[in-house]
Amino acid sequence: MRRKEASCVPGVFEVTKVIILSREDFEKLSEDVSPEYPFLKDNREHMSADPGGLFRCLMARAEGEKECLLIAQDGDALYLGYGKDCRKVDLRSVPKEYIILEEPKAYQEHAVFYHRPRSVDDINGQNPMRPAPEQETSFQVEQETVLTDEQYRSFLKNGFMNDQPFLFGSRDKMWFDPGKLCWHCVLVRGENSKDGVLIETEGYNYARYAAFIPDCEKLRLRDVPIHYEYPAKAPQKQKRRYWENVR
Structure with a gap:
C-alpha cells in the first residue's frame, strides 16, 4: 500500500533492518506512519522501492509481539505493508535496533x-x-x-x-x-x-x-x-x- 493514496502495488520484499519498539510506540506508529519520523530519516539507506519488483524495507514491531509493519521508501513515496506473524520471515543475520519513538520532525537538509x-x-x-x-x-x-x-x-x-x-x-x-x-x-x-x-x-x-x-x-x-x-x-x-x- 502506498501511503495516502491507498493503492496496492505488487512486489517482493527483503527486510534489511528490524526496528523494535515498546507496545505503546508500535500502536502509535501504526496509527500514522509519518515520513518525518526521525528513525525513518536515519535509516533511509536501508529502504528502497521498486513497484512490481523488490522492496527493501524496515520491519517495525513491538517487543514480544508477532504483528509487524513493513516500511519501504523511494524518494518522497512511502510504501507500507502489514504482517500478522513476523516469525514467518527469515530474519537471520538481519540487524536489530531497539528505539524509543520520537515525534515526527522536519530536518533542515x-x-x-x-x-x-x-x-x-x-x-x-x-x-x-x-x-x-x-x-x-x-x-x-x-x-x-x-x-x-x-x-x-x-x-x-x-x-x-x-x-x-x-x-x-x-x-x-x-x-x-x-x-x-x-x-x-x-x-x-x-x-x-x-x-x-x-x-x-x-x-x-x-x-x-x-x-x-x-x-x-x-x-x-x-x-x-x-x-x-x-x-x-x-x-x-x-x-x-x-x-x-x-x-
Whole structure:
C-alpha cells in the first residue's frame, strides 16, 4: 500500500533492518506512519522501492509481539505493508535496533552557503551588503566540532578568515560533490549554543564557504562523529534517545 493514496502495488520484499519498539510506540506508529519520523530519516539507506519488483524495507514491531509493519521508501513515496506473524520471515543475520519513538520532525537538509565570509553577520542575513544567494543547497554533516562558548563567540565575531587549528585537522571531512550538488561539511558550534555554522574549507584552514544554522537540533547528526576542541569537554551525561539490545 502506498501511503495516502491507498493503492496496492505488487512486489517482493527483503527486510534489511528490524526496528523494535515498546507496545505503546508500535500502536502509535501504526496509527500514522509519518515520513518525518526521525528513525525513518536515519535509516533511509536501508529502504528502497521498486513497484512490481523488490522492496527493501524496515520491519517495525513491538517487543514480544508477532504483528509487524513493513516500511519501504523511494524518494518522497512511502510504501507500507502489514504482517500478522513476523516469525514467518527469515530474519537471520538481519540487524536489530531497539528505539524509543520520537515525534515526527522536519530536518533542515538545505542551507545557503556564502563564499569567504568575514563574520557571522555575513551569513545570517544581517549584512545588507551580503544578500542571500537565490538558491539553497543540500548538505551532509561529516563531523561536529564543539568549541567552548567563548571560543565560539570569538570565531563568529572575527574568526572566519583566520586559519583555525580545529579546521586543519578536519580537512578530509569537507568537500563539494558537484554531481549531487551537495556540501560535505563540518558543523561548528559552542558547548551550549543552539545555533551553529556549516563549514567547507576547500582544503584551506579557514571558512572558505559557510552557512548559518539557527537550530542545530534540526540537523541529522545521528552517528556523526563529534570532536571537542580543547578546552571544550564532552558532557558527562547525555540524553539517550536510543536504547540498546543487551540480550
